[in-house]
Amino acid sequence: MKKLRLLFFIAPLLGLQLCAIAQTTEWKEVEPGVWKTVVGKPGDYNLLTAAGAKPNQQALEKLGSAAFPLQKSEIEFRVENGKTYLRFPLQRQEQLFGFGLNFQTVYQRGKILELHVDHYGGKDNGRTHAPVPFYVSSNGYGVFINSAEYIKVWAGTGVRKDSPNFPTPKDRNTDKKWSSRPYSDAVEMLVPAEGAEIYVFGGPTALDAVKRYNLMNGGGVLPPRWGLGFTQRVMTRSTEQDVETEVENFKQKGYPLDFIGLEPGWQSKAYPGTFSWDKNRFPNPPAFVENMKQKGVRLNLWINPYVSPDAPFYKEILPYTASHTVWLGVIPDFTMSEARKPFFNQLKTDQVDMGVSGYKIDEVDGYDYYLWPDVTKFPSGHSAEQMRQTYGLLAMRYTADLFKERNQRTYGLVRASNGGASALPYVLYNDYYNHEDFITALINSGFAGVLWTPEVRASKTAEEWLRRFQSNVFSPMAMINAWSTGTKPWTYPEVEKQVKEFALLRMKMMPYWYSEFAKYHFEGIPPFRAMNLEPGFNQEVVSQEQKNVNLQENPYAEAASKEIKDQYMAGENLLVAPMFTGQTSRKVVLPKGKWFDFYTGKLAGDGEVINVTPGLDIIPVFVKDGGIVPMMPPLLHAPKAEEKVNLEIRYYGTKPGTYQLYDDDGETFNYEKGAYSFRTISVNRKADKIVGNIAKSEKGKPNSFATITFTMMTK
Numbered sequence: 001m002k003k004l005r006l007l008f009f010i011a012p013l014l015g016l017q018l019c020a021i022a023q024t025t026e027w028k029e030v031e032p033g034v035w036k037t038v039v040g041k042p043g044d045y046n047l048l049t050a051a052g053a054k055p056n057q058q059a060l061e062k063l064g065s066a067a068f069p070l071q072k073s074e075i076e077f078r079v080e081n082g083k084t085y086l087r088f089p090l091q092r093q094e095q096l097f098g099f100g101l102n103f104q105t106v107y108q109r110g111k112i113l114e115l116h117v118d119h120y121g122g123k124d125n126g127r128t129h130a131p132v133p134f135y136v137s138s139n140g141y142g143v144f145i146n147s148a149e150y151i152k153v154w155a156g157t158g159v160r161k162d163s164p165n166f167p168t169p170k171d172r173n174t175d176k177k178w179s180s181r182p183y184s185d186a187v188e189m190l191v192p193a194e195g196a197e198i199y200v201f202g203g204p205t206a207l208d209a210v211k212r213y214n215l216m217n218g219g220g221v222l223p224p225r226w227g228l229g230f231t232q233r234v235m236t237r238s239t240e241q242d243v244e245t246e247v248e249n250f251k252q253k254g255y256p257l258d259f260i261g262l263e264p265g266w267q268s269k270a271y272p273g274t275f276s277w278d279k280n281r282f283p284n285p286p287a288f289v290e291n292m293k294q295k296g297v298r299l300n301l302w303i304n305p306y307v308s309p310d311a312p313f314y315k316e317i318l319p320y321t322a323s324h325t326v327w328l329g330v331i332p333d334f335t336m337s338e339a340r341k342p343f344f345n346q347l348k349t350d351q352v353d354m355g356v357s358g359y360k361i362d363e364v365d366g367y368d369y370y371l372w373p374d375v376t377k378f379p380s381g382h383s384a385e386q387m388r389q390t391y392g393l394l395a396m397r398y399t400a401d402l403f404k405e406r407n408q409r410t411y412g413l414v415r416a417s418n419g420g421a422s423a424l425p426y427v428l429y430n431d432y433y434n435h436e437d438f439i440t441a442l443i444n445s446g447f448a449g450v451l452w453t454p455e456v457r458a459s460k461t462a463e464e465w466l467r468r469f470q471s472n473v474f475s476p477m478a479m480i481n482a483w484s485t486g487t488k489p490w491t492y493p494e495v496e497k498q499v500k501e502f503a504l505l506r507m508k509m510m511p512y513w514y515s516e517f518a519k520y521h522f523e524g525i526p527p528f529r530a531m532n533l534e535p536g537f538n539q540e541v542v543s544q545e546q547k548n549v550n551l552q553e554n555p556y557a558e559a560a561s562k563e564i565k566d567q568y569m570a571g572e573n574l575l576v577a578p579m580f581t582g583q584t585s586r587k588v589v590l591p592k593g594k595w596f597d598f599y600t601g602k603l604a605g606d607g608e609v610i611n612v613t614p615g616l617d618i619i620p621v622f623v624k625d626g627g628i629v630p631m632m633p634p635l636l637h638a639p640k641a642e643e644k645v646n647l648e649i650r651y652y653g654t655k656p657g658t659y660q661l662y663d664d665d666g667e668t669f670n671y672e673k674g675a676y677s678f679r680t681i682s683v684n685r686k687a688d689k690i691v692g693n694i695a696k697s698e699k700g701k702p703n704s705f706a707t708i709t710f711t712m713m714t715k
């Protein structure tokens with residue numbers, strides 16, 4: 001005992017830090033390949049409780065077990081002065097992805113971030129619409145901090161003096177190899193709370209870890225079929241007549257339209273809102289909604305959740321709102337049922353019951369001058385910080401419940417999300433309007449369990465309009481957000497024809513998109529994701545081949561030295577390489593194997609970096625060898641439940657291929673009770689013939705397909 005006391009006394013003199021000794025941690029395998037530990041006393045409000053996330057145990061079991069991916073003794077935690085310090089080891093060559101919806105970078109090793117829900121301000125510093133505290137390693141594992149605090153992250157920057165990998169200090173005066181950022185062997189985090197829940201997701205691949213993360217949150221969202229069609233948002237203060245004219249124009253001109261979004265102006269007051277129809281602009285809402293429905297067009301309503309004194313439920317909700325306001329509207333404390341009841345009951349009775357199909361939940365992200373300060377008091381006792389980190393989650397969750405109660409799927413828009421959100425039926429968007437960065441965000445969304453739309457609003461030139469539109473079609477929500485410009489798909493006559501073709505292509509591809517979202521839901525595979533999650537593009541390949549930097553011989557050296565943030569995978573089989581304004585050619589890094597041109601079926605390259613010069617009419621898209629893409633005719637609205645459409649199965653390449661085609665009623669949650677099917681499509685080459693096959697539809701299961709044909713794209 002005396003000796004121990006002496007050690008504590010002399011330790012600081014010797015420069016030893018006894019407080020940094022690792023807390024022995026118990027890792028509990030909560031699901032196969034998923035481990036959890038609780039550090040300190042975290043309290044019971046966190047990202048997963050806010051999101052209401054529930055694991056899909058069956059799917060996790062199907063994925064099977066995995067080895068604990070890290071050296072347990074190298075993970076260290078401590079709680080000191082009410083704060084939690086976390087340290088996870090990093091290997092040499094290991095790359096990190098994730099930490100939320102970043103817009104400019106895919107590689108996160110070497111970053112310092114403060115994860116804080118906010119409007120994206122042009123820098124990847126942790127302040128973003130979905131600052132999800134989840135990172136994925138190229139070594140094939142993931143780490144999630146289930147905490148609703150502003151977490152600080154040093155993703156491989158700090159160098160500890162007791163590091164077993166301590167670099168040899170160099171003399172800057174004489175040594176050219178001196179570095180201002182010496183090698184660091186750990187991810188370190190600071191959670192400003194007395195504890196945190198931590199999850200580790202096993203591999204063996206990075207994609208396996210992502211799948212486990214999504215499945216822990218209940219699996220990815222399965223949108224209604226119509227959600228994957230085309231959507232237009234009309235200008236603020238549009239009237240019923242304006243909306244009807246818009247819908248009529250789409251029909252006349254032959255452009256697809258599945259849902260139309262109303263921006264501020266449908267409510268009697270906005271900023272803050274009354275959540276009641278404006279009777280001047282919309283004299284008869286039930287008739288209007290019904291009329292739209294008859295035309296096959298659903299309605300999405302813009303809101304932000306800040307309540308005007310003129311809202312019919314203002315008095316009722318007032319005691320359950322925060323001390324501060326946003327645009328002088330009160331802020332409901334959505335963690336309290338007393339606040340939820342009047343708010344969501346208003347949406348239900350005034351809009352959802354009438355047939356409105358979803359919401360766009362705006363301004364739940366930031367920025368600081370608009371939202372509540374961190375000194376704000378919420379009646380539930382949750383801190384302003386916790387509420388900022390989770391407000392988007394709460395708004396998504398409880399609006400989604402309104403539809404779930406009716407056994408009706410929704411698909412909406414939101415400007416803030418966070419960890420635990422994979423199953424929530426919302427797509428993120430923002431006001432930042434950089435095409436290149438929108439694509440990088442789309443890539444990063446796949447590491448964060450969220451969806452992102454590179455919406456189009458307006459453009460300086462017809463070229464820019466078309467280029468943005470083409471990317472938009474290969475994203476989770478194909479949308480024109482014309483709230484301030486009134487732009488239509490046909491606004492730029494020089495490219496009207498091409499825009500229409502791509503809008504219709506979106507519709508043709510619906511069976512593919514729908515099947516890929518089903519894989520997000522049932523298997524956790526993000527439908528839009530980074531090249532780094534694609535086999536044949538991974539870091540092991542990169543690091544082995546890094547010595548040889550001849551790009552001719554080793555295309556992956558490109559990927560090793562530079563992150564790829566302008567091309568991505570769309571579903572199982574497609575690689576999309578958007579073109580940006582002013583570009584006439586671009587490089588595309590093809591993963592190992594042969595890749596085929598989506599439009600012609602011709603061989604495009606074989607595990608190499610290719611240079612493409614596609615012309616304005618084309619967004620380069622490539623199909624994996626043996627890739628199958630199921631398509632339907634270019635309808636102007638998604639097929640309704642029980643409506644049958646013809647199916648054209650396209651096959652590309654030289655290898656035999658298989659594909660799981662998903663089907664259900666497209667609108668309800670009956671798939672949760674087994675009313676769905678995956679039909680296996682297979683294509684084989686026999687001698688000189690290519691033979692395609694599709695499993696029969698199962699009796700008693702939904703079947704949306706009439707005539708089925710095969711098109712062998714590669715001759």
Ligand code: GAL
Nearest residue numbers: 263264362363430431481483
């Ligand atoms: C912004 C939003 C836009 C539009 C606008 C309406 O906050 O990002 O998409 O909805 O509000 O006022």
